[in-house]
Amino acid sequence: MLHIVACIKQVPDTKIIKMNPKTNTMDRRTAPAILNPYDAHAVEEAVRLKKKYGGIVSVVTMGPPPAVNAIKKCIEIGADEGYLITDRRFAGADTLATSYAVTKAIEKITKHKPVDLIICGKMSIDGDTGQVGPGIARRLDIPPLTSVNKVVEVNQDEGYAIVHRKLEDGFEVIRTTLPCLFSVEKTINEVPYSPLPNMIKAARYQPHIWSVDDLEEVDIKQLGLKGSPTIVSKVWAPPKPAGGTFLEGNPREQVEQLLSVVLEKKELFDLKEGI
Amino acid sequence: MDFQDYKGVWVFIEHKEGMVASVSLELLGAGRKLADKRGVELAGILIGENIKDLTKTVFEYGADTVYVYDQPIFKHYRTESYMKALLDCTDKYKPEIILFGATSTGKDLASAVATDLPTGLTADTTELDVDEETGLLLASRPAFGGNIMATILCKKYRPQMATVRAKVMKALDPQSGRTGKLVEETISLKEEDIRTKVLEIVKETVKKVRIDEADIIVAGGKGLGSYEGFQLIHQLAETIGGAVGASRDVVEAGWIDHAHQVGQTGVTVTPKIYFAIGISGAIQHIVGMKNSGLIIAINKDKEAPIFQNCHYGIVGDAFEIVPILIEQFKFALSREKVTNTRNG
Numbered sequence: 001m002l003h004i005v006a007c008i009k010q011v012p013d014t015k016i017i018k019m020n021p022k023t024n025t026m027d028r029r030t031a032p033a034i035l036n037p038y039d040a041h042a043v044e045e046a047v048r049l050k051k052k053y054g055g056i057v058s059v060v061t062m063g064p065p066p067a068v069n070a071i072k073k074c075i076e077i078g079a080d081e082g083y084l085i086t087d088r089r090f091a092g093a094d095t096l097a098t099s100y101a102v103t104k105a106i107e108k109i110t111k112h113k114p115v116d117l118i119i120c121g122k123m124s125i126d127g128d129t130g131q132v133g134p135g136i137a138r139r140l141d142i143p144p145l146t147s148v149n150k151v152v153e154v155n156q157d158e159g160y161a162i163v164h165r166k167l168e169d170g171f172e173v174i175r176t177t178l179p180c181l182f183s184v185e186k187t188i189n190e191v192p193y194s195p196l197p198n199m200i201k202a203a204r205y206q207p208h209i210w211s212v213d214d215l216e217e218v219d220i221k222q223l224g225l226k227g228s229p230t231i232v233s234k235v236w237a238p239p240k241p242a243g244g245t246f247l248e249g250n251p252r253e254q255v256e257q258l259l260s261v262v263l264e265k266k267e268l269f270d271l272k273e274g275i
Numbered sequence: 276m277d278f279q280d281y282k283g284v285w286v287f288i289e290h291k292e293g294m295v296a297s298v299s300l301e302l303l304g305a306g307r308k309l310a311d312k313r314g315v316e317l318a319g320i321l322i323g324e325n326i327k328d329l330t331k332t333v334f335e336y337g338a339d340t341v342y343v344y345d346q347p348i349f350k351h352y353r354t355e356s357y358m359k360a361l362l363d364c365t366d367k368y369k370p371e372i373i374l375f376g377a378t379s380t381g382k383d384l385a386s387a388v389a390t391d392l393p394t395g396l397t398a399d400t401t402e403l404d405v406d407e408e409t410g411l412l413l414a415s416r417p418a419f420g421g422n423i424m425a426t427i428l429c430k431k432y433r434p435q436m437a438t439v440r441a442k443v444m445k446a447l448d449p450q451s452g453r454t455g456k457l458v459e460e461t462i463s464l465k466e467e468d469i470r471t472k473v474l475e476i477v478k479e480t481v482k483k484v485r486i487d488e489a490d491i492i493v494a495g496g497k498g499l500g501s502y503e504g505f506q507l508i509h510q511l512a513e514t515i516g517g518a519v520g521a522s523r524d525v526v527e528a529g530w531i532d533h534a535h536q537v538g539q540t541g542v543t544v545t546p547k548i549y550f551a552i553g554i555s556g557a558i559q560h561i562v563g564m565k566n567s568g569l570i571i572a573i574n575k576d577k578e579a580p581i582f583q584n585c586h587y588g589i590v591g592d593a594f595e596i597v598p599i600l601i602e603q604f605k606f607a608l609s610r611e612k613v614t615n616t617r618n619g
Contacts, residue, residue: 037527094395095396095398096389096393096394096395096396123540125540128398128399128417128418128539128540129398129399130382130386130398131382131385131386131389131396131398133386134354134383134387135386135387135389135390137387138386138387138390138391139390142470143354143355143470144383144386144387145354145471146354146379146382146383146386147379147383162474166379167476168378168379169478169479170477170479171476171477171479172351172473172474172476172477173473173474173475173476173477174471174472175471175472175474176470176471176472177470177471180470186533187533228395229393229394229395229429229431229432230395230396230397230428230429231427231428231429232418232425232426232427233426233428234425234426235418235423235424235425235426236423236424236425236426237423237424243582243583243584243585243588244570244572244582244583244584244585244586244587244588245586245588246582246587246588246589246590247587247588247589251591251595251596251599252599254589254591254596255589255596255599255600255603257587258571258587258589258600259600259603259604259607261569261586261587262515262548262569262571262604263607265547265548265568265569268490268491268516268547268548269515269516269608
């Protein structure tokens, strides 16, 4: 029986979000909160491994109370249990403080049931860093494997797994000891539509909700803004460049002007010979 | 933590098949500027097996010092072994700044090292500066999905760390014969101490899309409306011999594979000609293509930010403009060829 933990995040849908031009901050009201798309692949992979080898999938997240909705989405995908750690003292965490808090939650989950494998998405679409997964692995002192795009085998009895890590021009086949942590690429799987029974289960599911006080041996100084070495000193819109020249006229005239500009770069079009 | 003990700017040198990665050369260029402003040394840190020949390149591109860990255990990149070397070196020589390429290896290593030190790490930086007095690194990057820039500081910890996007910094011209101080280090690390093994490295035989190497890129955005509409981009690219690029929206909509995505979470490109068609020009896209030689934007919306970031713009309907462009281009090419043949 494998116990797989997927780490997830609820994020604002950055495709839709609008910025407040006066304050240069995100207007969160304009964006719906969704399960980070990369994390859906992490949960899906955990569920596939559960189906193949037997076991259970727990998901864990840190966030505000509405993040239960992201956990419910994971239950739809096929996760069995969900844990939300939520507390004002977590607020303002950078990647280092986030990996600390999530690690504390995983340690508590591990006490009840040892964890064989942790799976994270490649990164979140709002933070875009990909740093939290490896951070959790280091804190738990288990091997971090990033860029995983295929899980070949998980052998719990012999305590190893074999995966493919994506490289720029191919992939490498890695054997790792268990437990370990994978950060997975989107290409690792496709997340299908959830079956109806899962959706019904998710609608009724109530995740475990923990505050800082529910976790054990927590160093408060390492949490939230206080525990974050990096700070955002300013947010700014880049200076507007001068901008280009508009090509005027009707479409045919515009294209003619464009073509004369482009064809100045003759060498690009294999026309050198004979000129 | 006494900040006085931390001096110098370091660059983690990535290499492959006996060549220093171009992103590392770019970072030596960027690191040189920071080091000069602070009046400190620039060092490269080189980890691998049989890599001593590479030190020459690292000096020629601007390093004053190169730290080398040349041992069989470093034959393949592995997080745990490389991390131990870098932590060993950091512990001994205490740099105030360490820069890594924002490649899969650079990000993997930096994330692990920053957790163990511990210190702050800024991801995917596109602009770097340093405070001359305090040595504070000002690392800026597109944030919140790429609509805005944020400057990130790490005030209370040293070293300060950042991963930096490829192709946004400029390498210096190499100075032949330039040399510096070589520091050779070893650590005692046994193979059985490392929990991961590289069983095999497989090169994909199928030719992968490498849009970062293309001279001409035709990129399309959400303005093309649909998967079918996006095929117009493929047609133009084929006509003019360009590669196909795409905005993040298009990739997330599934119109084309992620390998084609230009921008902060895709590829940074510097082609000689870049067509941005139906792309509005969010900052996260702009940072990935703004250094292109000639940028041409076609968009319906005259106010679209892409027009601020192009050389020539056409306000109009792509479905009207692009077919004319394809037709005219075919005609121009055939005419050029005829002319060439006559002259030849």
